[in-house]
Amino acid sequence: MDAKIIESAKEAVIKHDMDKAIELTNSSIADGVNPLELMNDAFIPAINAVGDLFGRGQLFLPELVQAADVMKAVTALINDALPDKADEKAGTILIATVKGDVHDIGKGIVVSMLNANGFTVHDLGRDVATELIVDKAIELDVDVIGTSALLTTTMGCQKDLEKILKDKGVRDKFKTIVGGAPVTVRWADKIGADAYAEDAQDAVVKIKALLGK
Numbered sequence: 547m548d549a550k551i552i553e554s555a556k557e558a559v560i561k562h563d564m565d566k567a568i569e570l571t572n573s574s575i576a577d578g579v580n581p582l583e584l585m586n587d588a589f590i591p592a593i594n595a596v597g598d599l600f601g602r603g604q605l606f607l608p609e610l611v612q613a614a615d616v617m618k619a620v621t622a623l624i625n626d627a628l629p630d631k632a633d634e635k636a637g638t639i640l641i642a643t644v645k646g647d648v649h650d651i652g653k654g655i656v657v658s659m660l661n662a663n664g665f666t667v668h669d670l671g672r673d674v675a676t677e678l679i680v681d682k683a684i685e686l687d688v689d690v691i692g693t694s695a696l697l698t699t700t701m702g703c704q705k706d707l708e709k710i711l712k713d714k715g716v717r718d719k720f721k722t723i724v725g726g727a728p729v730t731v732r733w734a735d736k737i738g739a740d741a742y743a744e745d746a747q748d749a750v751v752k753i754k755a756l757l758g759k
């Protein structure tokens with residue numbers, strides 16, 4: 547990836563310059579840059595830099611919100627540039643960001659990667675009640691339930707999900723996968739999830755493994 551693109555993406559997201567970010571995305575894709583590399587190597591580090599500045603108190607909530615809006619717009623453009631080849635036989639995934647958590651940029655990238663790899667994905671969105679996730683998984687008879695949590699305070703919902711599945715006697719019907727910035731393989735093991743994925747590419751690898759593909 548061209549260092550100039552990485553630098554421009556960082557500047558556009560940190561300064562929440564929507565026009566610049568859209569122009570950079572469109573021109574890079576038109577120039578033949580791989581959309582996924584553009585996301586992984588330029589835009590994800592850019593929004594993470596925003597998170598670091600926010601964490602250090604060098605950037606405030608209104609700017610974080612605007613940077614996230616830029617990121618959402620870029621993600622939509624990158625998603626449109628990815629192939630969508632849904633195929634029921636590859637497997638069916640239900641995915642949601644957990645209750646109390648509105649962070650959905652990363653989940654959106656995971657959904658795109660799963661779609662691009664042939665999976666049928668039912669995306670329930672963000673801030674989704676755990677009981678609803680379980681009810682929908684049963685109704686849609688999916689193979690895998692995936693949850694994303696970005697806050698240490700909302701990770702517990704991933705644990706609740708495992709308990710509700712057990713209480714309803716349906717734990718064996720589904721494979722579960724967890725992800726999100728504060729989530730670790732240790733957490734996945736602790737709560738009894740079947741898999742943990744570090745990023746969207748890893749989610750595809752882990753889900754294929756869970757489904758024996």
Ligand code: B1M
Nearest residue numbers: 597601647648649650651652692694697698725726727745
């Ligand atoms: Co928030 N936020 N935020 N935020 N935000 C974080 C998470 C934070 C780490 C920032 C910080 O302090 N440095 C911090 C959490 C601290 C903590 O819990 N320890 C934080 C906070 C505190 C908050 C608020 C509480 C701020 C406030 O109101 N005072 C608030 C909470 C709102 C709520 O959810 N109830 C809040 C709000 C927001 C915005 C709305 C402004 C916005 C979200 C907009 C949106 O998503 N629509 C936002 C953003 C953008 C961030 C940061 C900067 C970036 C998150 C992001 O999109 N990253 C974030 C800092 C950070 O994470 N470094 C931060 C890019 C994305 C591609 O990565 O989501 O990790 P990520 O997804 C990756 C992997 O994790 C993985 O694959 C993805 C692609 O590679 N993955 C999965 C994710 N889900 C997966 C699921 C899988 C598998 C893999 O299987 C199912």
